Amino acid sequence: MNGAKMLASRDISAGATRPVSIGDEVFATGKLVSSGGIVRLGAVGRGLYGKFLEDAGDISVGTDLDPELASDTLVTVRGIWADDTIRDSHVVELVDPIEMPEPFGDQIDSDLVPDGRFTKEEVVAPAVFELTRGLGHEKLLFYSAHKLSDGWIGVACTTDSAAVEKALARVLGNALAIVDVEWTAQDLEMIDEWVMGDKVGADLLSFGQGMNSAGQFRSYVLVRVITPETASALAPVHPDALLLTSWIQKS
Incomplete structure (x- = not known):
């Protein structure tokens, strides 16, 4: 052993992603405009x-509420989905607005931190990146250098921890954390293909990839509403490879 810290994958799913069909009860949080x-x-x-959402401009949904309710106050509206309109709508107790989880760079789980520390130059040395390229995306989903208060560490998200440890621990030693996950590069590629395809439609608001505070590399997708077509297209993807967030949600 070279002293690398290894962590197994754990469940990070944010609950079932439920598609919305016409006639379903839904809710969304925002501001009412008349x-x-x-x-x-x-x-x-x-x-x-x-x-x-602010940069995207007019992302909204119709309601049948009284125009007198329009204001700058943040509200949650619940009602029946009628394909671009919430019918029989009413204001209910406020539900927090949708929010993207903090990226890896802003925080790090304490159980992820290995014992060793290197300098920045050591964890991003050309020799390190040469080894990461040699591992390929099928084994190493992502490698990141992370700054702590007392030095730098390398964090590797992998589908083959043994191969990654063998390659990287000899140069990073006990300043390396290895996080083993159950999803694969193929899962991430399927998400990319869906995002870049011609069946996404106007419901796609944002897409990205990143490492979370547990060192797990996955995709992030924000949609206006999860349609049955979206759910079907993403069904083959490992559920933990994707954090799918929708503004309009099924109650």
């Missing part, structure tokens, strides 16, 4: 998702 006697609920989020 235009021409019609009240629409404008999407609001927090953090990065809040900025994405």
